[in-house]
Amino acid sequence: MLDSVLSIVAWLCTILIWIVIIQAVLSLLVAFNVINTYNDFVRQLVYALDRITEPLYRPIRRILPDFGGIDFSPFVVIILLNIVIMLIRGLQTELLVT
Template structure:
């Protein structure tokens, strides 16, 4: 059971980094620092979107529309923080 919790912990860590990288890249695209006509960058952005879109979708349905401001990555990061730093350590302590 402890190995399963460690796997969930590491997957949450990887997902956190994916969300942060996607946010930074989207800001760079918005400020025209990264050109989306570059095939490599377009494929990276597409892959990140394919990974995160199923995670953001339920949160976007619940949250009100704020126009161009999308808070779903922030909500997902908060949930991942709670899972990684509160739930998993408490479960590990109870198993020890």
């Protein structure tokens, strides 16, 4: 039972990592005018991804110093989520051994 819950949490962390990557790439494309937010689909997608990722970025942005135009919070979120996944996998391994 606990193994299933841990697998679901690890799976959700993996999905969050992909959402962060997609949001970061999409924000770069918007910033460089490769795509624009005049398109309704793009605007709604950017809005939805911002709503998902902003709660993850906000505490990290308070801690990180300002680096000018570069936002390192997506990198930090990805690293932290990978650490959570590794901890979950280690816990699952320990549960299987005992």
